Amino acid sequence: MKEPTVRVQKIRRDSVKMRLIIFGTLAVLLLLGAIFSKYLTPYDPYLQDLRNAKAAPSAAHLLGTDRYGRDMLSRVIVGSWTSIFSTLLLVAVITALGTAIGVFCGWHGGRTDTVLMRISDIFLAFPGLVFALAVAGVLGGGLHNAIIALAAISWPKYARIARSQTLALKETAYLKAARLAGSSTVKIIFKHILPNIMGPVLVTSMLDIGTMMMELAGLSFLGLGAKPPIAEWGSMMSDTRSLLSTAPWVTLSPGIAVFVSVMIFNLLGDTIRDYADPKNRRR
Amino acid sequence: MEPVLKIEDLTKVFSRGGQPDFTAVSHVNFELMPGECLGIIGESGSGKTTVVNMITRLLDASGGRITLDGEDITTAKGSRLRKAYRKMQMVFQTPTESFDPRRTLGDGIGESLRNHGMSAADAKKEVSRLLEMCGLPADFAGRYPHQVSGGQCQRAAIARALAIRPKLLICDEATSSLDVTIQKEVLELLGRLRRQAGADLSILFICHDIALVQEFCDRVLVLYHGEIVEQGIPDEVIRNPRNEYTKSLIDSVL
Numbered sequence: 001m002k003e004p005t006v007r008v009q010k011i012r013r014d015s016v017k018m019r020l021i022i023f024g025t026l027a028v029l030l031l032l033g034a035i036f037s038k039y040l041t042p043y044d045p046y047l048q049d050l051r052n053a054k055a056a057p058s059a060a061h062l063l064g065t066d067r068y069g070r071d072m073l074s075r076v077i078v079g080s081w082t083s084i085f086s087t088l089l090l091v092a093v094i095t096a097l098g099t100a101i102g103v104f105c106g107w108h109g110g111r112t113d114t115v116l117m118r119i120s121d122i123f124l125a126f127p128g129l130v131f132a133l134a135v136a137g138v139l140g141g142g143l144h145n146a147i148i149a150l151a152a153i154s155w156p157k158y159a160r161i162a163r164s165q166t167l168a169l170k171e172t173a174y175l176k177a178a179r180l181a182g183s184s185t186v187k188i189i190f191k192h193i194l195p196n197i198m199g200p201v202l203v204t205s206m207l208d209i210g211t212m213m214m215e216l217a218g219l220s221f222l223g224l225g226a227k228p229p230i231a232e233w234g235s236m237m238s239d240t241r242s243l244l245s246t247a248p249w250v251t252l253s254p255g256i257a258v259f260v261s262v263m264i265f266n267l268l269g270d271t272i273r274d275y276a277d278p279k280n281r282r283r
Numbered sequence: 284m285e286p287v288l289k290i291e292d293l294t295k296v297f298s299r300g301g302q303p304d305f306t307a308v309s310h311v312n313f314e315l316m317p318g319e320c321l322g323i324i325g326e327s328g329s330g331k332t333t334v335v336n337m338i339t340r341l342l343d344a345s346g347g348r349i350t351l352d353g354e355d356i357t358t359a360k361g362s363r364l365r366k367a368y369r370k371m372q373m374v375f376q377t378p379t380e381s382f383d384p385r386r387t388l389g390d391g392i393g394e395s396l397r398n399h400g401m402s403a404a405d406a407k408k409e410v411s412r413l414l415e416m417c418g419l420p421a422d423f424a425g426r427y428p429h430q431v432s433g434g435q436c437q438r439a440a441i442a443r444a445l446a447i448r449p450k451l452l453i454c455d456e457a458t459s460s461l462d463v464t465i466q467k468e469v470l471e472l473l474g475r476l477r478r479q480a481g482a483d484l485s486i487l488f489i490c491h492d493i494a495l496v497q498e499f500c501d502r503v504l505v506l507y508h509g510e511i512v513e514q515g516i517p518d519e520v521i522r523n524p525r526n527e528y529t530k531s532l533i534d535s536v537l
C-alpha cells in the first residue's frame with residue numbers, strides 16, 4: 001500500500017516543479033521585457049500623429065492608437081517599466097519594514113510590542129485602499145506618494161507573520177543554544193532568526209505582488225499615482241476611460257496588461273507556496 | 284575549595300493570568316564542587332528544567348542567588364552574561380532541535396569559539412578535533428542536523444558544549460530522547476570526557492532515571508514539587524531512602 005502514495009507524492013511534486021518552471025519563466029520574461037522596454041517598442045510611445053488618432057488595431061499598430069495617434073502597443077510596453085518596478089519596490093519596502101517591526105516585537109516583547117501590534121490591528125481592521133486614498137490625498141499625487149501611502153497601510157500583515165514566527169523560534173532549543181554560545185542579539189537575529197522565517201515571509205510577498213500592482217494601478221487610475229504623460233498602466237486607463245465606447249482598445253490594452261501581469265505573479269506566488277510546503281519537500 | 288556553582292534559596296513563581304500564582308521551584312539550595320557530578324532526579328513537572336533554565340539565565344529567577352565560579356550571575360545580562368557562558372554550557376534534551384536546521388553542525392559547534400574571538404580558520408580546525416574527541420568523523424562538520432542520527436547529533440551537541448572548555452556542563456535529560464543502547468554510548472562518552480578533564484569539569488546531570496544517576500553521579504538531589512526532599516550519595520539514597528516520595532521513585536524502577 002505504500003507505493004501508490006509515494007508515487008502520488010512524486011507526481012504532485014513533479015507537477016509543482018513544472019508549474020514553477022512555467023510561471024517562473026513567464027515572470028522572468030515579463031521582468032526582462034520591463035527592463036528592456038525602451039528597446040522593444042515598435043514606435044516612439046510619445047510620438048503624436050493626430051492624423052492617425054484612434055485607429056483600430058491593425059497590422060501596423062497591433063493594439064491601435066490613442067486619441068493623439070500614439071501607438072498603444074509601444075505605450076503598454078513602456079508602461080510596464082513603471083508599473084512593474086514601482087510594484088516590486090513597494091513590495092520590497094513593505095516586506096523589509098514589516099519583517100523588521102515583527103522581528104523586533106517578537107524578540108523584544110513588552111510595551112513596544114503591545115503598542116505596535118495595536119497599531120497594526122487598527123491598520124488591518126481598516127479598508128486598506130480607502131486609507132491609502134486618504135494618505136495619498138494628504139500627501140498629494142505622484143508615484144512616490146502612492147508608494148508611501150500603500151507601504152504605510154500594508155506592513156502590518158508582514159509584521160504579524162514575522163512576529164509569530166519569531167515568537168515560535170524564540171522557544172526552540174537552537175536559539176537557546178545560540179545564546180549560550182555567546183551570540184549577541186543582533187547576531188542571533190541575522191544568523192538564526194531571519195534565515196528561518198524568510199520562507200513564509202517571501203511567499204507572502206510573492207502573493208502580494210499581484211495585489212499591490214492592482215492597488216498601485218487603482219491609485220493611478222484615481223489620479224493619485226503616476227501622472228501623465230508618464231506611461232503607467234493605471235493612469236493610462238484613467239486618461240482614456242472616456243474612449244471606452246468609441247475606441248475600447250485604448251482603455252482595454254493597459255487593462256489587459258495589468259490583468260496578465262497580476263495573473264502571472266499570483267500563479268507564481270501560489271506555486272512557490274506549494275513548493276515551499278514541507279509536505280512537498282524532499283530533503 | 285570554592286564551589287563552581289552555588290545555589291541559594293532559588294525560587295521560581297510563575298504568575299499565570301487570572302489563576303493563582305504557581306511555585307515551580309521553591310527555596311532550592313545546593314553546591315557543586317570542582318570535578319563533581321551532581322544528579323538531580325524528579326518526576327515530570329517537578330521543576331528540574333526550571334532550575335536549569337534559571338541557572339543558565341534563560342529564565343529570570345523570582346528569588347535567591349546563583350553564584351558561578353565566585354561571581355553572582357543572578358541578574359547578569361549582556362556582555363557579563365556572555366562572559367558567564369564561557370564557564371557554563373548545556374546539552375539539551377532534543378539533540379536535533381538544538382542545532383539550527385539551516386546551518387551545519389560544524390557551524391554550530393564553532394559558534395562559541397568564533398564569538399569568543401577565535402579566527403574562522405582556527406575554529407574550523409578545533410571543530411574537527413572536538414568531533415573526533417566525541418567519536419565522530421571530522422567530515423560531520425559539513426552535515427546538517429537532519430542528516431545525522433539522534434545519537435550522533437547528541438555527540439555533536441556535547442562537542443559544542445565542550446568547545447570553549449567550560450567549568451560547568453549542564454545536561455538536561457541529555458539522553459532521554461535516545462534509545463537504550465545509544466544512551467549507554469553517550470553516557471560512556473560523557474564519562475570518558477569527565478575522567479579526562481578531572482577537576483576542570485563539573486557536571487550537573489538532570490535525569491528522571493534513578494538507575495542512570497546511580498551509575499553516573501557522585502551525589503544526587505531528589506526534587507519533588509519544586510523542593511529538594513532528599514540528597515546524598517546515590518547508592519545510599521537508593522539503599523536507604525528516608526523520604527516517601529524517593530521510596531516510590533525507587534520502587535517504580537526496581
Ligand SMILES: Nc1ncnc2c1ncn2[C@@H]1O[C@H](COP(=O)(O)OP(=O)(O)OP(=O)(O)O)[C@@H](O)[C@H]1O
Binds near residue numbers: 328330331
Ligand atoms: N512558563 C511557564 N509558565 C507557567 N508554568 C510553567 C512554565 N514553565 C514550567 N511551568 C510549570 O512548572 C512546573 C515544572 O516544570 P519543569 O519543566 O521545570 O519540569 P521538569 O521537572 O523539567 O519536567 P520534565 O521531566 O517533564 O522535563 C510544571 O508544572 C510546569 O507546568
Ligand SMILES: [Mg+2]
Binds near residue numbers: 331333
Ligand atoms: Mg524538563
